Amino acid sequence: MIFFVSLFTTASAANNYTINVSESASYQLGQAQIETLFNKIYAPLDITPHYIFLPSKRGLEQVNAGLYDAEAGRFTIIGNQYKSLLMIPTPLAELKIVLFCIEESFCQLDVNQGFLTISGTLFTEALCESKLLSCNTVINDKSAFIALKKQRAHAIIGNSLFPKGTLCESGLEQVYIREILGQSFPLHHFIHKRHQALLAPLEQSISKLKASGEITVILNEIANEFTHCNGKIIELPPIQLNSSIDDGLILNIMN
CATH class of the missing domain: 3.40.190.10 (Periplasmic binding protein-like II)
Incomplete structure (x- = not known):
């Protein structure tokens, strides 16, 4: 039964999965760079995310309420205040x-x-x-x-x-x-708790992308x-x- 629920959750996510990005980050990074980063992160999970760009606090509240599936990136002290969000342990970056x-x-x-x-x-x-x-x-x-x-x-x-x-x-x-x-402040990806089955695969994906240097390459493109x-x-x-x-x-x- 647990296996069936896990499969159902993953299949459902693959069909309709929306990541909220802070509106301010979309100005700073550019939507194309953000989508490139998270498309790479979710590719091993066979999920192609959709993206929405909302004002900072409102976006967090709506992900926490379950209206959307994940929060692109937040500092730990901020994201951890929202009880329905699960943090991917490996940070995307240290700022x-x-x-x-x-x-x-x-x-x-x-x-x-x-x-x-x-x-x-x-x-x-x-x-x-x-x-x-x-x-x-x-x-x-x-x-x-x-x-x-x-x-x-x-x-x-x-x-x-x-x-x-x-x-x-x-x-x-x-x-x-x-x-x-x-x-230094670690920036983490957060997901809604209903997607707990994705926690370990996302951790593995982010860890691999960091180890290979792919995340660094994307961030360096922005920095340079x-x-x-x-x-x-x-x-x-x-x-x-x-x-x-x-x-x-x-x-x-x-x-």
């Missing part, structure tokens, strides 16, 4: 929080500066609150980089990978980047995209903070 600036002198956590954050990025909201920074939120990273070019803010607070994917569209020729936390339009990224020494982002603060922002 860091960084500053993007067009002038080196602005790559500081200065309370007298203006910062931009990208909608739906709870970690950066927590950082702004904990460090009493003046932060304004924009809908996506393209808007943030355009605003930075027009000097409407001193710096963008983002993660170490995803915003690089749209730097070419911003019209910038050069950008400084500086790591501002010593922490700025060089395709002759853009230059200058990495500055990291800022050492006395404290990390507090999990409790992130949860307060979520609620």
Whole structure:
């Protein structure tokens, strides 16, 4: 009976399986790259996913409610708050929080500066609150980089990978980047608990793709995209903070 249920679940998933992607990530990565990544992950399971791009929190809530089948990628502290979601143990990537600036002198956590954050990025909201920074939120990273070019803010607070994917569209020729936390944050794939039978196969698939370097290749394509339009990224020494982002603060922002 258990075997039959497992077969039924897998067959049903293969026919109609929808992954939610945070709307902000779709701007940052591009839908084609996201679909390439997850098509590779699900190929050994004979599942060709469909994709939907929803605002950050609403999308998570709808996957948790069972309206969709999986959540593309979330940080552990966020995804684990949703009781109907199961986390694939092997992370897709390890990300860091960084500053993007067009002038080196602005790559500081200065309370007298203006910062931009990208909608739906709870970690950066927590950082702004904990460090009493003046932060304004924009809908996506393209808007943030355009605003930075027009000097409407001193710096963008983002993660170490995803915003690089749209730097070419911003019209910038050069950008400084500086790591501002010593922490790395694992990004995991989550599935709805009704698909528990897929947990082990997905773990195996992601582990194999990471071991072969295929996931790294896709992520590096995003990270190196700025060089395709002759853009230059200058990495500055990291800022050492006395404290990390507090999990409790992130949860307060979520609620």
